[in-house]
Amino acid sequence: MSESHAQPVGKLARRVARILAARGIDPTIPPTEAAEPRPALVAAEARIPARYRGAVAGHPTVTAWVRDIAAGGRPGPGGMPGIAKGRSLLILGTTGTGKTHEAYGAVRSLLIAGVRLRWKATTAADLYAELRPRPGHDTERELMDAARCPLLILDDLGAARSSEWTEEITMRLINRRYNEMLPTLITSNLGPADLRDQLGDRIASRLAEMTERVILDGPDRRRALASERRHTAA
Ligand SMILES: Nc1ncnc2c1ncn2[C@@H]1O[C@H](COP(=O)(O)OP(=O)(O)OP(=O)(O)O)[C@@H](O)[C@H]1O
Numbered sequence: 001m002s003e004s005h006a007q008p009v010g011k012l013a014r015r016v017a018r019i020l021a022a023r024g025i026d027p028t029i030p031p032t033e034a035a036e037p038r039p040a041l042v043a044a045e046a047r048i049p050a051r052y053r054g055a056v057a058g059h060p061t062v063t064a065w066v067r068d069i070a071a072g073g074r075p076g077p078g079g080m081p082g083i084a085k086g087r088s089l090l091i092l093g094t095t096g097t098g099k100t101h102e103a104y105g106a107v108r109s110l111l112i113a114g115v116r117l118r119w120k121a122t123t124a125a126d127l128y129a130e131l132r133p134r135p136g137h138d139t140e141r142e143l144m145d146a147a148r149c150p151l152l153i154l155d156d157l158g159a160a161r162s163s164e165w166t167e168e169i170t171m172r173l174i175n176r177r178y179n180e181m182l183p184t185l186i187t188s189n190l191g192p193a194d195l196r197d198q199l200g201d202r203i204a205s206r207l208a209e210m211t212e213r214v215i216l217d218g219p220d221r222r223r224a225l226a227s228e229r230r231h232t233a234a
């Protein structure tokens with residue numbers, strides 16, 4: 001503040017009192033209790049798609065991964081653990097076996113455990129669509145956002161039609177996360193051999209080292225749920 005703006009304290013206090021009075025505020029009345037801040041868990045869970053908002057991971061490899069990742073993170077400012085670097089999961093299975101459910105269930109378990117978590121979820125097809133070069137979009141930055149995010153769900157890898165361009169994008173994404181050892185929850189409907197054919201050997205080689213495989217071999221749960229509904233209605 002320059003000299004010319006300096007005011008004696010008494011004069012300043014009278015000026016503040018006048019402003020408050022003009023706004024109908026009595027400074028002698030204590031402020032009411034501020035509204036409870038929205039808990040971080042509620043805010044984080046709101047980002048989970050409605051269908052998976054109650055998902056609970058049940059596969060032992062997934063629950064073990066959650067434990068390791070939660071336990072390995074260094075404590076942050078509030079003493080809460082951050083997310084550790086380390087292993088990723090490759091969740092494989094045919095249609096409707098619960099792959100996406102397990103992936104979101106793992107994220108929910110981390111949130112419930114109080115892990116400070118910056119995470120992102122996308123299907124491979126949505127990611128390619130977002131990254132198509134178009135005016136007004138910094139697609140390179142969007143790719144790096146996904147590549148550097150501390151935890152990424154990459155759903156339905158290998159489901160979109162592949163091209164040299166999708167292969168390059170996938171390679172850059174996976175390679176960056178492989179190099180930095182950033183946990184990634186990858187789901188795919190393809191078996192390991194088909195995944196290699198679809199994605200190319202260099203991506204498949206990185207996935208082999210960085211991920212632990214989770215095979216879900218149950219029935220299509222959507223059809224099972226539908227037939228259960230029909231039986232109950234009959
Ligand atoms: N462990 C589970 N307990 C209860 N419901 C589940 C479980 N796993 C999956 N479901 C439900 O089954 C349905 C199919 O699950 P999900 O969408 O995860 O399958 P998916 O393997 O990802 O299928 P797709 O290959 O088509 O993407 C969903 O309605 C989901 O909520």
Ligand SMILES: [Mg+2]
Nearest residue numbers: 099100155187
């Ligand atoms: Mg799915």
